[in-house]
Amino acid sequence: MNQIKTFRNVVLTGVLATSLAGALADEDPTRRVFKPPVTGEVVTDFTDLPEGWLVGLERAKQVARSEGKDLLLNFAATDWIPPSIDLEDRVFSKKAFAEAVQDDFVLVRLDFPRKLHIQSDQLKEQNLQAAAEYEVTSYPTVVFADSKGRPYAATGWQAGLDVETFVGIVRESQAKRKAQDAQFARAEKLDGKARAAALAKALEPHTSGIILKFYRPEYEEAVTLDPEDDGGLRSVVFYEKSLEMRSKLDALAEKDQWEEAIKVLDTFAKEETKTVRERQQIEFFKLNGLLQLGRLDEVVPFLDRIVAMDPESGVGRKAKELKPDLKSRIEKAQKSGQLKKKN
Numbered sequence: 001m002n003q004i005k006t007f008r009n010v011v012l013t014g015v016l017a018t019s020l021a022g023a024l025a026d027e028d029p030t031r032r033v034f035k036p037p038v039t040g041e042v043v044t045d046f047t048d049l050p051e052g053w054l055v056g057l058e059r060a061k062q063v064a065r066s067e068g069k070d071l072l073l074n075f076a077a078t079d080w081i082p083p084s085i086d087l088e089d090r091v092f093s094k095k096a097f098a099e100a101v102q103d104d105f106v107l108v109r110l111d112f113p114r115k116l117h118i119q120s121d122q123l124k125e126q127n128l129q130a131a132a133e134y135e136v137t138s139y140p141t142v143v144f145a146d147s148k149g150r151p152y153a154a155t156g157w158q159a160g161l162d163v164e165t166f167v168g169i170v171r172e173s174q175a176k177r178k179a180q181d182a183q184f185a186r187a188e189k190l191d192g193k194a195r196a197a198a199l200a201k202a203l204e205p206h207t208s209g210i211i212l213k214f215y216r217p218e219y220e221e222a223v224t225l226d227p228e229d230d231g232g233l234r235s236v237v238f239y240e241k242s243l244e245m246r247s248k249l250d251a252l253a254e255k256d257q258w259e260e261a262i263k264v265l266d267t268f269a270k271e272e273t274k275t276v277r278e279r280q281q282i283e284f285f286k287l288n289g290l291l292q293l294g295r296l297d298e299v300v301p302f303l304d305r306i307v308a309m310d311p312e313s314g315v316g317r318k319a320k321e322l323k324p325d326l327k328s329r330i331e332k333a334q335k336s337g338q339l340k341k342k343n
Contacts, residue, residue, distance in 0.1 A: 052098030
């Protein structure tokens with residue numbers, strides 16, 4: 001029994017963890033609330049923090065609101081990731097860069113150094129929370145946000161960047177915020193479905209997770225104004241509902257109630273999906289249950305069905321990619337006697 005459980009865990013953590021997350025972004029909508037620090041409460045012994053930069057996102061938000069500036073958030077790993085080090089050396093450490101943009105932006109370094117002792121525990125916690133909220137998955141990532149902390153653009157490292165070229169990127173990002181503001185302003189002059197469509201257009205560049213965390217009032221208004229078309233934000237509505245469904249799956253998984261979990265998926269697919277790709281996404285989550293239940297003979301045909309639903313979707317490509325590896329693992333485990341086919 002221990003061997004079986006070990007094998008399944010290897011498959012799930014080694015292969016499915018990233019695959020299922022790719023089907024629907026793995027995000028917990030529940031966020032802890034942090035007490036905003038007062039000036040001086042967040043301390044660090046950074047000796048190389050460039051002039052004009054701050055640490056501590058909550059403090060930086062207070063400055064941005066009081067001065068009417070946007071935020072430039074540099075999610076960095078300044079002592080171990082070469083592209084992050086390069087961006088610091090070429091751009092962010094230069095006084096000329098701060099002077100060029102500081103009238104419009106509060107500059108914030110959110111660092112993830114290997115030398116963890118140089119940061120206070122509260123600063124580490126703030127930075128980790130911010131990375132999760134802004135959906136940062138690699139360093140360096142530079143997020144541009146308005147004075148409320150709402151992101152409107154992001155960029156990263158590029159070969160050969162210097163102060164002049166990065167200032168150009170900053171200005172292009174500002175233009176995106178101005179375009180978004182103008183679209184929101186247009187929406188204010190409209191009513192009903194036309195207003196919902198204008199709001200949806202303003203939110204179009206953002207991921208579902210970012211919309212739910214930072215633009216929820218606009219999202220909810222659009223859906224309320226045009227419920228038949230989900231306010232033009234169908235993908236966000238589906239994503240939010242799927243998060244609620246996945247919390248149920250997590251609870252059932254904790255109790256090893258995999259048959260019940262598959263029933264939850266079937267019900268959700270029947271009641272909430274409207275397109276082939278939506279159904280494909282939800283069906284894909286059944287793979288976890290099949291493996292946990294030991295229904296190994298069903299795995300390869302299952303993956304074939306997933307691919308057939310839409311071979312060109314992200315889920316379809318992932319299922320096709322998984323098939324050879326899972327097939328090989330299952331066959332080897334069965335031959336070695338670690339797993340037996342379910343009769």
